[in-house]
Amino acid sequence: MITRFLTDVRVKFNPFSKRAKPARLFLSLIPPNARVDGMKIETKMLPRTSKEPATLDVKFKDGKEMKLELEKMRITEVMEEVDRHSRVLARKEELTGN
Template sequence: MITRFLTDVRTKFNPFSPRAKTVRKFLALLPPNARASGMKIETQVLPRQSKEPALLEVKFRDGKKLNLDLEKMRITEVMEEVDRHSRILARKDELLGN
């Protein structure tokens, strides 16, 4: 997963829910030095009895926000969505000579 174009990651999930698996895997895919390199990561853990749906919001360097519906998406689909926009930004950087 291409993470160098991510600036903000916000998550909210119940760790005991089976639907939280996607969020946990996404957070595990972030590099260990993500915060040191300037990425803002906010995680809110919901109580066990919470019925609130899981939330994953990703913001890119160009200002685009992705609000991903984790009730229907698996980790591979989330990675595809994030990588799709990251590849677009990588092409723009390449064309600009950065």
């Protein structure tokens, strides 16, 4: 997963729910030095009895915000969505020569 273009990650999930697996896996894919490199990571753990859906909000360096409902998605779909915009940003960076 391409994470160098992410500036802000917000995850909200119930850690005891079976449907929270994509949220947990997404957090595990973020490199350990991401906070040092300037990424803001916010996690909110919901109580065990909560019926709120798991959500992921991602903000990119170009200002685009992506809101994903993780209840309906698998981790591969989440990675595809995030990587799709990251590849566009990588192409732009490559073309401008930065």
